[in-house]
Amino acid sequence: MAMMNDSRPHYPDYSTAGAVQHSFNPYADNGGSVVAIAGDDFAVIGADTRLSTGFAIYTRNQKKLFKLTDKTILGCAGCWCDTLTLTRILNARMQMYEQEHNKTMSTTACSQMLSTMLYYKRFFPYYISNVLVGLDTEGKGCVYSYDPIGHCERSTYRAGGSAGALLQPLLDNQVGFKNMQGDAFEKVTKERAIAILKDVFISAAERDIYTGDSIVINLITKDGITEETFPLRKD
């Protein structure tokens, strides 16, 4: 580097010998959690509405669920600026697909495309915990979860975001019936799935400071998408 600029303020009591380091961190963690559950003929996804930075709250009222098609919804938690850009690019790609193919993109095609889009930024990743939810071509519910660089896995239920590690074991138990004694457990219906979703977020709001305020729940069935808002602790 050439000469250091002379516009630096001169504080004789505070100056240090040698160079001063400045830095810029491109990432921000704006918090939030996303939970999704899939059934035989439905899929439901919920995300909290709090955006924060450190110990401060930006807003209590930001939806984190993005409708991609009538059958597919993406939930994003993590860096909000990356979320905005990713969803904009995703929407553009989906429009292009529709114009070229004369049909809407299937959930599975969407999930694969998102994976490749994330890997495209392998060396400057989107800092987002993505959960994609929808109905596949047979009408069955599916949940796809991603890591920041596009590793994709299909499952029946997933929790992502800041409270993800708190909620995933709870879902394993309540939706997957893991680690329980007993034989037959009834398949999770959409009413039970929504009830579990609400309980799970109430628990998250208790322990995770970044999750709270309220949740928005989107339910996808062959008849369309319904939305429900549910309040959470505001502290």
Next chain:
Amino acid sequence: MATERYSFSLTTFSPSGKLVQIEYALAAVAAGAPSVGIKASNGVVIATENKHKSILYDEHSVHKVEMITKHIGMVYSGMGPDYRLLVKQARKMAQQYFIVYKEPIPTIQLVQRVAAVMQEYTQSGGVRPFGVSLLICGWDNDRPYLFQCDPSGAYFAWKSTAMGKNFINGKTFLEKRYNEELELDDAVHTAILTLKESFEGQMSADNIEVGICDSNGFKRLDPSHVKDYLANIS
């Protein structure tokens, strides 16, 4: 570098509004070996003449009818080397599509991409148009597709068509013979008959190539299979 000198396209308009290079490319196609494609109700057949100029040629080593994906096949009339390039690019594009969407590429999407490549070569610096017309057959959305791609980059959807030498006679023959309820077996029969119209000499399983595409995907027929169809003709 020499390539810098050719930043201009060699395909330029004539006063009458034609792109003469493309006309010449079409002439190269019309001078090529005959090929034919027929869309049946339950599949598509593509076929071409594959005559060798001497008995010393090793038959069946190099093919004209090529698979692009499990459900799409291709054949051509015109210049073989140009065809090989397009086959390679088509295969790559099909795989790239699958990487992004995890779905087999719809036939029309592949055709559009291949045609876009062919168009590029009519408007880029220092290159000439491809001297081939392609017949692309595919099966998706539970139905058969047959497309032709020209050196200009234009593409057409056909029920049945012929290209290469004597293509006008071939098309006339098909116009009389084609009907919408044709089944794949009959379509193969008709395709071979169409080739026979312009065939000089004795047709055998060793000097024609046939490919079919149906709900089970694309397949090049092996010579013994072709022999069975030929037996039904004579």
